[in-house]
Amino acid sequence: MDTILIFFSLAAATSAYLLWFWLLARKLNGPKVWPLVGSLPHVFMNRRRFHDWIATNLHATGNAATYQTCTIAIPFLARKQGFYTVTCHPKNIEHILRTRFDNYPKGPTWQTAFHDLLGQGIFNSDGETWLIQRKTAALEFTTRTLRQAMARWVNRTIRTRLWIILDKAAKDHTSVDLQDLLLRLTFDNICGLTFGKDPETLSIDLPKTLSRTHSILQPATLQRLLYPGFLWRLKKILHVGAERRLRKSLQVVENYMTEALDARKETPSDDLLSRFMKKRDIDGNLFPNTVLKRNRPQFRSCGTRHVIGRAQLVLLAEKIIREISAVLQETRGKDTQKWIEEPLTFDEADRLIYLKAALAETLRLYPSVPEDFKYVVSDDVLPDGTALPSGSTVTYSIYSVGRMKSIWGEDCLEFKPERWLSAGGDRFEPPKDGYKFVAFNGGPRTCLGKDLAYLQMKSVVSAVLLRYRLSLVPGHRVEQKMSLTLFMKNGLKVYLKPRQLVAPPKAAVSA
Numbered sequence: 001m002d003t004i005l006i007f008f009s010l011a012a013a014t015s016a017y018l019l020w021f022w023l024l025a026r027k028l029n030g031p032k033v034w035p036l037v038g039s040l041p042h043v044f045m046n047r048r049r050f051h052d053w054i055a056t057n058l059h060a061t062g063n064a065a066t067y068q069t070c071t072i073a074i075p076f077l078a079r080k081q082g083f084y085t086v087t088c089h090p091k092n093i094e095h096i097l098r099t100r101f102d103n104y105p106k107g108p109t110w111q112t113a114f115h116d117l118l119g120q121g122i123f124n125s126d127g128e129t130w131l132i133q134r135k136t137a138a139l140e141f142t143t144r145t146l147r148q149a150m151a152r153w154v155n156r157t158i159r160t161r162l163w164i165i166l167d168k169a170a171k172d173h174t175s176v177d178l179q180d181l182l183l184r185l186t187f188d189n190i191c192g193l194t195f196g197k198d199p200e201t202l203s204i205d206l207p208k209t210l211s212r213t214h215s216i217l218q219p220a221t222l223q224r225l226l227y228p229g230f231l232w233r234l235k236k237i238l239h240v241g242a243e244r245r246l247r248k249s250l251q252v253v254e255n256y257m258t259e260a261l262d263a264r265k266e267t268p269s270d271d272l273l274s275r276f277m278k279k280r281d282i283d284g285n286l287f288p289n290t291v292l293k294r295n296r297p298q299f300r301s302c303g304t305r306h307v308i309g310r311a312q313l314v315l316l317a318e319k320i321i322r323e324i325s326a327v328l329q330e331t332r333g334k335d336t337q338k339w340i341e342e343p344l345t346f347d348e349a350d351r352l353i354y355l356k357a358a359l360a361e362t363l364r365l366y367p368s369v370p371e372d373f374k375y376v377v378s379d380d381v382l383p384d385g386t387a388l389p390s391g392s393t394v395t396y397s398i399y400s401v402g403r404m405k406s407i408w409g410e411d412c413l414e415f416k417p418e419r420w421l422s423a424g425g426d427r428f429e430p431p432k433d434g435y436k437f438v439a440f441n442g443g444p445r446t447c448l449g450k451d452l453a454y455l456q457m458k459s460v461v462s463a464v465l466l467r468y469r470l471s472l473v474p475g476h477r478v479e480q481k482m483s484l485t486l487f488m489k490n491g492l493k494v495y496l497k498p499r500q501l502v503a504p505p506k507a508a509v510s511a
């Protein structure tokens, strides 16, 4: 009798669950979902091509550019933690980033996943904690001193280290990993700007410490975001896998931060940390060490790598060089030796319109932050009519925006700097709808370092291209690494040969 009762109860519960699941699955328009595990098997199968998989799912929706899926198909959880809305529709992105900014904070899942790495720093906080830091930082970013400081750090690194490493490689006919070098360079610059201390991870012997931590920190944190929370928490407790590597790398960064903070306390300078240390929050308190330490540099090599790695490299490089040559001919005269003696000043870099277009085009197709996740505070409806339940997650795929024909046209997959130029080719013209291009984010959380980033990228690209011709090492495969910011799995291995520069006749100068 008991057995029959148990059997019927189980059968009734299973039928009720399957009916519930069928009703849920009917409403979801993303990848196929399975009982209990939802679309998790697909996430797992596509973990090595996650960004392209999301783009494919969004394509499959036609012009809708939004889908909904669920990774925990269990009643109560399915419409909360396990529920994902993925979009690349510019109107929806604007709604999330600007119109209803307060309804879409980073939220608890993101903050917990990033807590070990970013604590309560500007990149990981919401509400008042974020606002105070944002206001303080925003004031600093408007000063000319910061631009000058950035120019100083960038130019010094190029002159004293990058060129020496590249010259040696060209002379010895050995290859270099350009991604690794540029990552180190950007990291050193940001550390210099932020803490007044250059860790010199870019040096001739290429030390394998600090800058290498990114290759561990980011993939491990991405795993925390993609899979249900209990999985990474269990790994953390057991101290295994990605969580073990994460803890070790965090220690390296923590030590560096403690050293930098102690050094600044003794000898304040004009760096951001020294300035933050003097500021007070609304209650008149100084920012605590925990906040100062967590405003650590984010590892973004800002896309420079992709420009240099594209197939149209030769043509593109010729156009860029023509433009730089034209500027340098005006500022430094016809002697080409003078063009390569010193890196470009930021004022010279400012004038490079075509190069800026090429960099923007690179970031359109390969945004440094490919996907961003936001928490839905209260029930809402996106401009395209998609209903979002409170407690769920909305992902806006920056990587996919650039790959949608409905947004960027039939030629969206082509690398075309010209789409960023005015009809006369003499002005940089970003799209009228700013939310078609959110590589630097948008709304109240827009990247504060955008202008500096363009100047830095322009200086570095000029410093490399003016001096050398690059060729990809035969057989080298350029592949994406799955991480929170876009990287190439095997780096970008190139050979270098000195470039012969010719001063262009005045008329041949246009981009």
Ligand code: HEM
Pocket: 122, 123, 134, 137, 193, 300, 301, 302, 303, 363, 367, 368, 369, 438, 439, 440, 441, 444, 445, 446, 447, 448, 449, 450, 452, 453
């Ligand atoms: C190509 C290079 C860069 C790209 C693609 C980029 C992109 C971004 C993105 C997507 C965000 C939003 C992050 C979020 O909401 O969590 C952001 C925020 C920010 N970026 Fe950048 N960034 C770049 C370079 C820089 C540089 C060089 C600096 C500083 C010198 C900088 C300073 C900041 C700051 C302070 C924020 C925080 C804004 C906030 O949360 O209020 N960025 N950036």
